[in-house]
Amino acid sequence: MPTYKVLRPIEHNNQIYLPADPAGAPPRLPSSGHGKDVPTNTSGVIELTEAEAVALDPVTHGQVPVSDYQPDSLEAAKRREAARLKVEVKKK
Numbered sequence: 001m002p003t004y005k006v007l008r009p010i011e012h013n014n015q016i017y018l019p020a021d022p023a024g025a026p027p028r029l030p031s032s033g034h035g036k037d038v039p040t041n042t043s044g045v046i047e048l049t050e051a052e053a054v055a056l057d058p059v060t061h062g063q064v065p066v067s068d069y070q071p072d073s074l075e076a077a078k079r080r081e082a083a084r085l086k087v088e089v090k091k092k
Contacts, residue, residue, distance in 0.1 A: 004048060006019050011033065014031065016039070016040045017043075018041065019042075
């Protein structure tokens, strides 16, 4: 299987691959898919089949970034709900 250099974090098969030995890398990070902690690999390389490698977006140089998703604060959810209710009242 071909080996690829990891330029930025990649999540693959319930493991997060990080660039070669970044200082202070945690042993586990939350998955961008299901949010549970998954192990990290700091070797700086990843092995992918040709089919897996082709599926990666060439615009990002073959790297799939880990999501930066942050859940909304409670206040943001309340504002959205208030705005939704206000629109529903206007429709009636």
